[in-house]
Amino acid sequence: MCGIAGIQRFDGAPVDPRVLAAMARTLAHRGPDDHGVWRQGSTGLAHTRLSIIDLAGSRQPMASATGRWVISFNGEIFNYRALRADLSYPFHTNGDTEVILAGVSRHGIGFVDSLVGQFAFALHDRDTGTTHLVRDRLGVLPLYYAHTPGQLVFGSEIKALFPAMGVQPEVDPASLDSYLAGRSVPAPDTLFAGINKLPAGHRAEVTRDGRVTVTRYWWPSAEDPPGQWTPESAVAAVDEGVTTAVKSALVADVPVGAYLSGGVDSSLIVAKAAELQPGHRVRTFAAGFGDPRTDEFRWARQVSQHVGTDHQEVLVRAADFESLWSELTYHRDAPVSEPADIAVFRLAQAARQSVRVVLSGEGGDELFAGYPKYALARSVATVGRLPAPIRAGVAGMLDHRLPDRMSRARIALRAAAAGTPSERHRTWFAPFTSSERQELLGGPPDTRRTRALPEGDVIRQMLLADLDGWLPDNLLERGDRMSMAASLELRPPLLDHRLVELAFRLPSALKVRHGVTKWVLKEVARRYLPTEIVDRKKAGFRVPLRDWFRSDLRDSMWDRLTGTDSFVAQTFDRRAVRALLERHESGRFNEESRIWTLMSLEVWHETFFGTATTPGLSAVSNRVGQP
Template sequence: MCGIAGIRRFTRPEIDSRVLAGMVATLNHRGPDDSGFWQEGGIGLGHTRLSIIDLAGSRQPMVSADGRWALVFNGEIFNYRELRAQLSYPFTSDGDTEVILAGIVTHGLSFIESLLGQFALALVDRDTGSVHLVRDRLGVLPLFYSNAAGELVFGSEVKTVLAGLPRRPEVDLSSLDAYLLGRSVPAPNTLFDGISKLPPGHRAEVTNDGRVLLTRYWEPPEADPAGAWTPERAIDAVDDAVTAAVGSALVADVPVGAYLSGGVDSSLIVAKIAAVQPEHRVTTFAAGFGDPRNDELTWARRVSEHVGTDHHEVHVDAADFEHLWPKLTWHRDAPMSEPADIAVYRLAEAARQKVTVVLSGEGGDELFAGYPKYRAAKAVAAISMLPGGLRSSVAGALDRHLPHRLGRARIALRVLGERDQADQLRTWFAPFTSSEREALLAGVDSRPPVRDPRNPDVIRGMLLGDLRSWLPDNLLERGDRMSMAASLELRPPLLDHRLVDLAFRLPSDLKVREGRTKWILKEVARRYLPAEVVDRRKVGFRVPLDAWFRGDLRDSMWDRLTGAGSFVGETFDRKAVRELLQRHESGTFNEENRIWTLMSLEVWHERFFSTRSIDPAIHR
């Protein structure tokens, strides 16, 4: 994995090399092994490298043999050897970077669609002066840009773009509603006014006169016709596709390990690695929180013993949160969307002591319907036939009285209270309902949230919604930033686009079957793992914040959300915030998700707007 940066000036030809160097400096954690620069007139590119393939070669930025194209590239192309064998080109290196250039020289920009892997790249066409920005199909790797005041500034992280701008932008208040809905802001927007995020599966051509032409080059396929798949044939196909995806993700010239939570997805990946590479003992990593309600270390150990891995564990506590929250917010460039972000960093930090690349299980739930909401989808859709006003008033009356032990029922109730299917789909993961957001944001002019189109297959509609936003804007951003903060490359093989294509071709009744979520992937896992691992209740990577916000993090919570100078206190309804904290302190109700959402926003504002410098040394 690497970091990329660049500037394209349309009205002023010169670029200050010190500005470009400052942008690259913000990416040292993404590429501690090497860095490079390329400048020509009003265009400059920068790169930092974490060496994974062709360790001694493939320096970037790289210019094509014909001199037309200049490239900076972040990621890994898993099929680069096969692609290289099909290209007639005067190669001077043995890596995947030059294969991208060779393919574009030979076939044009459409060659991007041949790439298998995870990538974000920028190409300069020296003949036309255009810059092409490209992001991988699922959004595993990030790419941000600003196009204003006669210049394009882009980079792997928001802080990289900030370092290239003449002045720091303001908070984009119009994105606050989206943030309160999903704890992240969907592409193309960010919480920074004027800074955009390239959506997954898109490429953008920024022309010589500064116009941005956005093109979608990939989207999931339609479902195959009814009756096209038998359960047995589908299980075999998914099994083969997972094997191929894991095999591809193991391409590297450095040690590769895997995260192992003890859940189905990570356990299946670890078992597949052992099957694909029987000559190597898999190195695995797990995190625990010292809370018996949620700790899954016992299950991770069970899988490790079954597969036979070299297993390592890390323990996370409240002190880690207080210490790491500001630092990791700087790495995230955004509010920490999930409490598990901090645990993922500690896990990455431990893994980096042993390996340079880890495989993880992101994507299994979003492809094969693994969350409890998918099981409840059809029932909620049926009840939603009742008048919206009636549902909303009943749900609102009951919501504030359901105790912590009925947490899942409370989520379903909040979903039922929303006005239509589009709002319901987003509310399953939403900290705040639409009415709560309206109350908090009184007086703030917010942009309406993205509304996914209605789908007659409610489960497929949920899956598409999660694939478009929840996965890339929340889970994958977490994985990328927290792993790269430790200079560790993260690869989610379940998001191999060949497996994603297959998953969306399969009918929903093979994903949720007889009330069982993620049915087909569990049937694959059953071939390699003990039944007790496959059939146990889903817990997830959960942090005991409910107790911490009543204990070790209580003072920080009150000070940050209600104290003088609080961004949250000045922007949102202060009375509503205080009532939220008091409800949680009562012990009868658990408001940790909503408190976490507001706390993360406050810490983010402190990091990026309460100091004058974004120098990484200040935030580490």
């Protein structure tokens, strides 16, 4: 993968090459192998390259054969060879970038519908002066922009926009409620005022006079009619779809490895990758935390031995969190949303020593209903029909009485108490409920940005909503940033859009079947993996924060969230914050998720805006080379 950036001015003034160069420097970690800039009049593009395909060629920004189109491209087009074979075009390279130029030259911007892969690119039409910004269907790769009356600036990361903006960004207070509800801000918003992210599956058209039109070009297909699928036919189709997706994701001119947690998704991908490359031992990588209660090393080792991989393990400790938190917040451009983000970075560092590309298991839960909430969805929806005051009263009485071991019941109780179906869906992953956000913010939560739930049964609704928000705004953003911070390309084969479309054609009854979540994918995995791997209880990437916030990270927690220079303490209700910390310290309750949410916000503010003891945005600007 790579880094892209650019400027389109609307006032006729030329683009300053020094600003383009500064934007590119912010993205050097995304593309350490090469860099380039292109400008003509009021438009300029920048590019940094991590060479994966056509290593000796395909320099960017790249112009089409006639010179009409110029592209700065981040990503990989897995079907580029097949597309190239059908295009009559004077090719000069052996890479996928020129295939996009050739296709657009022949078929227009609608050619993006033919692309299979992960991508974010800027394509400038020199004839019309229009610039197209395009983001892949699932949002595997990011693209941000800031639009003012004088210009539009864009880039793979938010910090790449700073050199061209001319003003210091500010916190967007309207996004704080969204952050507290999901540990990330849904597209098109960010925590930076005036900076947007292009939503997944969307493209933007920017005219020379400053008009910006954003349109969705992809969304999963509707569910097939009842009776079309049997359990056997669904398992066979998903098996074939996963094989096709993994085969596509292996396209590269450099070594490809894989993350291996020992869970169903990553284990199935590794098994498929090994099957598709007979005689080649896949390199696999796993992370753990030195805690036998949460580590999954033994499961990953079992899969590695079963498949026959060259396996490497990485140990992550509490000290890594303190030492890396600010650095990775800088790379994330946002609060580090999940504790596992830091472990993913350490994993990427280790993998980068031997490979340039890794496959990962993101998407399996959001396609095939793998989270516990999907199994509980119908029951909670039924309870949701009771009068709201009754639900709220019961939840309020029990919430602070349920012990740590009943955390899942507590989450389900909170979801059942939510006032609306949309708020109920948000509550499943929400660190703070609507009433808690109101207490922290000192006013009613911002409901203007709450998305309506899509059509379908309650499980399909949840899956589509997660595909539209939780996946691109949280998990995929994490995957991109943490891997790119180590100059490593991440590919999630399960998010091949052809497999995604198949998954959403299947009825929910084949995803949650007889109370078993992710049933159809587990039945596929059963063909390739030991039964104990497929049937073991879902664990996730667990980090022992509960104990760390009572020991190694305790002092940092209190200083950052209650100190005189604390953004959290100044912005939110101090009594509510202190009560939260005291509840956790009591040992009777586990508030790690909420504390992590506030801590990450504080570290983000320190990193980009500073406090009395941290350098803040001025240091970030110097680091990225703002002129």
